[in-house]
Amino acid sequence: MDNQKESIAFLRAANAPTMPPPVSDRGVIGWLRANLFASPRDSVLSILVLLLLVWVVPPIFKWAVTNAVWNGTSRDDCIGPEVGACWAFVKAKFGQFIYGRYPIEERWRVNLTGLLLIIGLVPIAMPTVPYKRENAVYLLIVFPILAFILLTGQLGLEPVETSRWGGLLVTLVVAIVGIVVSFPLGILLALGRRSEMPVIKMFSIIFIEFWRGVPLITVLFMSSVMLPLFLPADVSFDKLLRALIGVALFSSAYMAEVIRGGLQAIPKGQYEAANAMGLTFWQGTRLVTMPQALTLVIPGIVNTFIGLFKDTSLVLIIGLFDLLGIVQQNMTDPNWISPVTPATGFVFAAFVFFIFCFGMSRYSAYMERRLDTGHKR
Template sequence: MDHTTKSIAYVRTEETPRSAPPSKSGGVGGWLKENLFATPRDTVLTIITFLVLLWIIPPVIDWAFISAVWTGDNREACIGPDTGACWAFVDAKFGQFIYGRYPLEERWRVNLAGLLLVAGLVPIAIPSVPYKRENALYLLIVFPVLAFILLTGQFGLKPVETPLWGGLLVTLVVAIVGIVVSFPLGILLALGRRSHMPIVKMFCVIFIEFWRGVPLITVLFMSSVMLPLFLPDGVSFDKLLRALIGVALFSSAYMAEVIRGGLQAIPKGQYEAANAMALTFWQGTRLVIMPQALKLVIPGIVNTFIGLFKDTSLVLIIGLFDLLGIVQQNMTDPNWISPVTPATGFVFAAFVFFIFCFGMSRYSAYMERRLDTGHKR
């Protein structure tokens, strides 16, 4: 048999037409079978979950939307046998929930500070936007100075004392300062704990274990009540400043352990490679080790940030009314006391916290996918 005959007999010259997928594996039915009804156990769990959702969701929708009160001037609008959420209460107190007791005519300064923050966060969060170094300098140096001037009142602006601050403003101030300070401090502590210098290592170990060994509420109480007792006469710190210092130090201890886990996950060969390239310790750490370590612990870092953001509600113990604190304070307003007012206020506060925490979580997931180098096992 010659070569031509072989080609005709054994080599296909046309692609086989594609067959339609089996009815049980294509389309909506295939997706349902694969994800919800693949096994008898999955089927039972799917049915139970569906029944639970059917039991929970309709009453929640009815309470939050259908039977809710959207407008009203006082508690009378929210009193009734079948009354749902009292969103009129949230609408009436919305300004306090966001600004606290910040003077009404000066709230434009808070709004401007918020816009300046967004103007720096959005470009640095989008990878394709250039000038990342300049943007980082703006967020770390320029913006804090501008925000301090605007919020406290400097250079001709009306002074506003921090006891008048409250609501979401205090929540964001405490969370942002805690995050910005604890991250670099946590890196230094993690490097110090792995140091070969005994004094540096001992100091970092004692610092980390001390702050991790006490609850945050104790730290806040000590910073607000006990710290002034140890200061010289005539020397005092603002209550908010004391809270910011306590939160930042507390969070840095947890951040240090998260980053230390990333450093320990880096293979020894990476350190040897940095030494082989004649890089100094700080050059090798900055260019080779730390980028890899931080990429590995993105979930842990963001988890610490989220925990810190939620823990800001504890500042209520020292008389600072954050979002949750100002919501609780307004629940006792005689004009708005009703059976549904507390639940409505807590749901509103929970929704705001969820928006910020969910946003951080989704962005961290995006960064994980973007920085993935394909080494997953």
Template sequence: METLPTSIRYVRTEESPTMAPPVATGGVTGWLKVNLFATPRDTVLTILTLLLLLWMVPPIIDWAFISAVWTGDGREDCIGPGTGACWAFVEAKFGQFIYGRYPIEERWRVDLSGLLLILGLVPIAIPSVPYKRENALYLLVVFPVLAFILLTGQFGLEPVETPLWGGLLVTLVVAIVGIVVSFPLGILLALGRRSEMPIVRMFSVIFIEFWRGVPLITVLFMSSVMLPLFLPDGVTFDKLLRALIGVALFSSAYMAEVIRGGLQAIPKGQYEAANAMALTFWQGTRLVIMPQALKLVIPGIVNTFIGLFKDTSLVLIIGLFDLLGIVQQNMNDPNWISPATPATGFVFAAFVFFIFCFGMSRYSAYMERRLDTGHKR
């Protein structure tokens, strides 16, 4: 190969200075061009979206903030031309929205139960905090006992019957119990449906298909109205307990199918590797198969949890007033009946549901990123 003459050869002895990105791709202008105005179609969609927002957002802001009534003693303060949201109604009924008809002087027990729950959830949700096994033991064994004692009234505390419970308290109790019970039960049902033992597989299939084939409203109605008819005389169950059992069994069927999808996505080689290591079925499932399967179906699991949390509003059909039910009940208060009261109450309930569901969604996305050990192309 011909060698270049020394007079025209050049060797750089220092790094070239860093240059600013082109105006067309850097800064705010570049971001707008790439994300909003990259093609004529994107430009048209962006303009239509901006026009839609200009049409919708100003009236919403005016109704929710500018023309809203923030303080008041009754419906007269929320009636008038151009009156927006009646946040005074939410302020006056906030205690019932959270606690239902739980006695005011005993509401500290609900607050303490919530604090104990947070003290267990935060350490187990942060990966860097140690003692996960102890935290799980506290949440699954110690906390339920303490919460039961505090909420129902045991060991000298004033008894509070479950018909007095309501609002966000009932929503969280039904959702948390349903989530905690349906997850392990769903794992067992998923494993049972893939079992090679005919009786176990048949039982799992019948259980899953039965509970997936009936609406949750029917389950709640049957547990509240029909179940007592089949019990011996003098034997009864608390209405809230019946709802908890129905919701947990209903949700476990859906959870089982989500987890079964993760099990089917595991390559056969992983099962063979567990067998090659002389692991028993349960050891291989616990140490090799299930961690991979659960990681694959995190979105489906959290989606089931979110659906369960929102479905708690259906307990109203059996006379349990959850957050949405207690909001609807207070809308009929003669002292607060006004055109703005229903919309304000529903917006408040929707906001509370959104906070919890959005939090679960964001945490699941964080766990997906943290557990993503695959090789990206």
């Protein structure tokens, strides 16, 4: 009996060869099965979305590509029963869409300013690049001075009034200044609203609630029309400067509430730990609480930046022609009036806004992954 048991026993001397997963669980088929057809409900929704795409995408592609007019010199090239997008209009007006009425022979100054911005922005956005402090000094101090000299015309350059600026140039100027100014101001207002000093707390509350309680259009209108009425006759502010101040103050109120939400989300033990280490209020804020708060509210901060970038189109109400405003203005050009010109111009403006907003959104997602802000279980 013992010999019989020993004869049927088996002991593997080597590992079994590794077998590949089933064909249905790998490659394209595996991805489709796991992501689109994992359950009957997923299968039904995937089929409905596919049918919707089949119904929507071909006409859009036909309008934007197949039947589009890519080259032309006037509206006559964009008129016809089967004519799609008039990209010839965008091509002819592209310079104005970017620079507005900035002198053509001086547009190199705008290009140089954009290049200087990229030179400072790309390294500071890459976490692995060193010299962050020096880079920040360049972006916050050196670059604004250089940009002011180049764009307005100082040190021997031909002066260019801000009333001649327009297009993407104005959009970026308003958005960048609003973002740069509103962020530190929002931090101070958030700290002020949480302060134990009654005067500072009350001032911060009144400031935040006032600016959040009025529409941005009203702020721009007041800064452009009403503010000069309260100034001496010999004192005047540039229209663009007034718009920049209004946008920055308006955005700072929203930024303050986003940052205050991050401060309130930090456990009380972090504040107690900073006090136990003998840190002053500002040291504890700079080294302990504020870095954690900003990390927690990255989505909210970027969302405020994106909203500010899109709200720049409202400066049209005070006579500043940003990208959307300059597109609308050129739609009335008699040489390019056609049934498809407005749709083409709006699609182009929407695409440009989408590129910038989507870029900010993707960078925000990248920073969230890098800082590991998600609470994983």
